[in-house]
Structures are given as structure tokens and as C-alpha cells.
Amino acid sequence: MSDIFENKTDLETIGKNVLEYILRYYSKEKLLPPVFPKEKKLKKIMEKIYSTPLPEEPLLIPDKITDFLEEISTHSIKLAHPRYVGHMDSGIIPEIAFIDAFISALNQNMLSWELAPLATYIENQVITWFANLFGLPDTHGGTFVSGGTIANLTGILLALYSKHKNAIEEGIYSINKQKILVSKEAHYSIIKSAAILGLGTSSVIPVETNAKHQIDIFSLKKKISKIDGEILSIIGIAGVTNTGTIDPLNELADVAADNSVWFHVDAAYGGALILTEKYYTKLKGIEKADSITFDPHKLLWMPKSTAMFLVRNKKYLEILAHNASYMPVHSDVYKDGIDQRSLGKRTIQGSRRFDALRIWYLFSRYGKKTIGKAIESRIEITKLFYERIKNKKNEVFVPYYKPETNIICFRVAYETKNKELIIEKTHEKIEENGNAWLSITKINDEPVLRMVILNLSTTIEDLMSIYEELQKVGKRTSTQIN
Numbered sequence: 001m002s003d004i005f006e007n008k009t010d011l012e013t014i015g016k017n018v019l020e021y022i023l024r025y026y027s028k029e030k031l032l033p034p035v036f037p038k039e040k041k042l043k044k045i046m047e048k049i050y051s052t053p054l055p056e057e058p059l060l061i062p063d064k065i066t067d068f069l070e071e072i073s074t075h076s077i078k079l080a081h082p083r084y085v086g087h088m089d090s091g092i093i094p095e096i097a098f099i100d101a102f103i104s105a106l107n108q109n110m111l112s113w114e115l116a117p118l119a120t121y122i123e124n125q126v127i128t129w130f131a132n133l134f135g136l137p138d139t140h141g142g143t144f145v146s147g148g149t150i151a152n153l154t155g156i157l158l159a160l161y162s163k164h165k166n167a168i169e170e171g172i173y174s175i176n177k178q179k180i181l182v183s184k185e186a187h188y189s190i191i192k193s194a195a196i197l198g199l200g201t202s203s204v205i206p207v208e209t210n211a212k213h214q215i216d217i218f219s220l221k222k223k224i225s226k227i228d229g230e231i232l233s234i235i236g237i238a239g240v241t242n243t244g245t246i247d248p249l250n251e252l253a254d255v256a257a258d259n260s261v262w263f264h265v266d267a268a269y270g271g272a273l274i275l276t277e278k279y280y281t282k283l284k285g286i287e288k289a290d291s292i293t294f295d296p297h298k299l300l301w302m303p304k305s306t307a308m309f310l311v312r313n314k315k316y317l318e319i320l321a322h323n324a325s326y327m328p329v330h331s332d333v334y335k336d337g338i339d340q341r342s343l344g345k346r347t348i349q350g351s352r353r354f355d356a357l358r359i360w361y362l363f364s365r366y367g368k369k370t371i372g373k374a375i376e377s378r379i380e381i382t383k384l385f386y387e388r389i390k391n392k393k394n395e396v397f398v399p400y401y402k403p404e405t406n407i408i409c410f411r412v413a414y415e416t417k418n419k420e421l422i423i424e425k426t427h428e429k430i431e432e433n434g435n436a437w438l439s440i441t442k443i444n445d446e447p448v449l450r451m452v453i454l455n456l457s458t459t460i461e462d463l464m465s466i467y468e469e470l471q472k473v474g475k476r477t478s479t480q481i482n
Helices: 008-025 039-050 062-074 096-106 117-133 148-163 188-196 217-225 249-258 270-275 314-320 356-389 419-433 460-481
Strands: 141-145 178-183 204-207 230-237 262-266 291-294 307-311 397-399 407-412 439-443 446-452
Touching: 008 062, 008 096, 096 356, 117 141, 117 270, 117 307, 117 356, 141 148, 141 314, 148 188, 148 230, 148 262, 148 291, 148 307, 148 314, 178 188, 178 217, 188 204, 204 217, 217 249, 230 249, 249 262, 270 291, 270 356, 307 314, 356 407, 356 460, 397 460, 407 419, 407 439, 419 439, 419 446, 419 460, 446 460
Parallel strands: 178 204, 178 230, 230 262, 262 291
Antiparallel strands: 141 307, 291 307, 397 407, 407 446, 439 446
């Protein structure tokens, strides 16, 4: 029976066809409009999928694998398209797709050293690379995790249990009300984490922002003076989801230190700036963090999901350590209460992929300088785009703010009660046209269209083309609505 899935000829055929398809997919010929699949075609394929019974016999033959891949990709959003500027997602660095296939082939399990011996050492070293880049001390620790949500959850969990060790066994009912202070622009994962941990969503205290969309330090201190309960953590954001803004981390660190509370930095997006020569100083103060979230699957163009959780002192990871008979302790490297080999003892997750190999490969292949320049290029092109459009007159949409990184938003230029409808209908029409894809969000309760300029293939010509279509569609839409 073992040869059922091991037909060498079929394997070679499938491998060859998949390789060729990926190469074509990342070529200019394949990345054509529409960026987002057409609604009618999407509905048709949905109906087909939902009417497909579980196959009892083989339906797909190796020679037809390309047709299978084509149907899937045709009805998927083209994140690698140069005019996809929607969210903090993008096409990956293409060759990483092949490294990803290799990771799947090895199928290492980062749960324990004996299931991933060499992979454990590589993950440890990659964590050390970034801990050093962020300026954390030699006591640092951390692991890869499934995404920023798990990293933020872990940071709040360590803040809770490091302060209230009795809560590990007795539960949170045994402690006073805990409060988490963070910018009102915080990622939803902060509130979700508070709910999961039983702290309640009301434990998250949103703090007002300043004109630059950063957390306002004066407002923060005022909130602290009126806290009903204990302050558990102060959280800084390095790369706000809506605007790309980076909080004044150095000042936040000082406020956290003055109040003797855990300082967590959600650098899921902006953490990549640490690799640049021009913009790393924007992260000043991150070296004072007790824990850090960082997502290379955003501004480092890695496949999902590639994320890290870093901690200032690895002793706090002992909180996460649980032993099992099938996960033996390696006594020769057992130190400070943590099995130094089995990474499963440092995370709330169980089985994990060998995601660190993507980063190991990336830096081995290109080096820090090249990667840093690529990140800088996305910020520079965003600034250039802003400079070209900031003084244009009589437009329907105007920039909401001067971009700090590579995110720019557009608001309706004039006062009208129909702002939200204009934004929504303009977005729908641009999606329908298929030439580009933006996203919708709200800043200070005002609806805006957001562009995250992340793809390395996106040019200034692409951005100007999107801008021109945005204004053209916007004018027609606002005329119809008003």
C-alpha cells in the first residue's frame, strides 16, 4: 500500500508543472487584471464548490494539475499584482515559495528538539539575530508563532502571570481588575487577547492620539491617574494598521518604567524598519520593551504565516513550560527552568512549522543591506507619491495625512453627509474595474480609502494610475450620489 502515494513518475510530473506554474504566476504575463476576481465568476465557482460531493475515486490526474492550479488562482485575489495596495499583505519574494515547499517536505515539528534538531538551532539563532537588532539584552528569548495575534496574546499573558503568579493555578478571579493601556488605533488582537485571557474587553483602555495618529502621552498619563484597578501593561504600536504611524516608544517605555508595568511593543508591521539605515531610529525605545511582536509576513514579504514573539528576559517563558512524558527533558541543556532545546516549552502553541528557515534563507541569500534598501524603497516611493499629489486641486479625494511609512489614506475632500457612501461606491467600482485594489477603513470615525504600498513591483506610474482612476471614479460617484 505504501506505493499508492509514491509514484515517481506522477511526482515528477506534478512537481514540474507546479514549478512552471509558480514561475509563470510571478511573471508579468500572469499578473494581469483583474486584481480581485469578478463577482459573477466568483459566485459561479462558489456554487460549483458547494455542490461538489466528497470524491470517492480520483478526479485529478497529474497531467491536468495545471488546470487545477489555474482555476484556483483565477478566482483568488492577486496579492502580487503591482496595483494591489489594499492591506498589509502582498506577494512574497517569489523564490521563497520553493523554500516553503522544502519546509513542507521536511515537515519538522518545532514542538520539540527531537522532532526538529537542526531546525531548533536555526530558529534560536534567527530569534537571536532580531533580539540583537532590536537591542534586547543577552537574557532575551522567544520563538516563531503563527501570527501577530498569538504574539500579542503571549505578551499580555506573560505580563499577567509574571505579575500575578497565583493566577496560573487559581485563575484571574483571584486578582484585582487589570487594565491595559494602548492607543485607540490598536490592532483588534489586543482586545481579543483580553477577552481570551478572561480579563474582559473593558480591561483595554483606549488612549487618544495626537495629530500624527500616535498615542498621546499627556492623555496616557491622565488615564493612568484615573485608573480603577491595577495597570497590567502599557502597549506601544510600531506601525499602526490604519496609518503606519509609530508611537513614541521611548516615552512610552519611560511611562511604563515609572509605573513598574510590562511594556509590550506591537511591531508586527513596523518592526522591519530596524533593518534599514534611514528609518531604524523611528523604533527608538523598542530596546526597552519587555516583549515584542514582529511579523515578517508583512514588510519582509514572507509567506503566511511568519511571525515572531521576542521577550526581554527568557525566564518569563518558563510560565509557558509544561512537561509531558512524550516530550523528554534534555538534561544536558536544561537551564534556568527551561529546556533549551524544545521550543514547544516557550510558546502557547503546539505543533509548528519550520518557519525560521524562510528568514535564514532570506538573509543568507541577500544580506541585511539589500533587504533594508528594499524596505526603504517602499517608504520612499510612498513619499514621492504624496509629494506629487499633495497640491492637486479640485479633486474628490485628498490625502488624509503626510505618510510616515508606506501607508497613505484618502478622505473625501469636501463636507457631505454622504462621505461613507461615496467611499463605499468608489471602492466597489474600482474593484469591479479590476485595475487596482484598495481597502476601506476609518480614521477618527471618518471613512477613508487606504493604500498600503508594499509590493516590490509597484512603481510610481502604478500609483499615479491608481490615483487617476480613484479621482475619475470618485467624481462620477459623488455626482450620482449628491
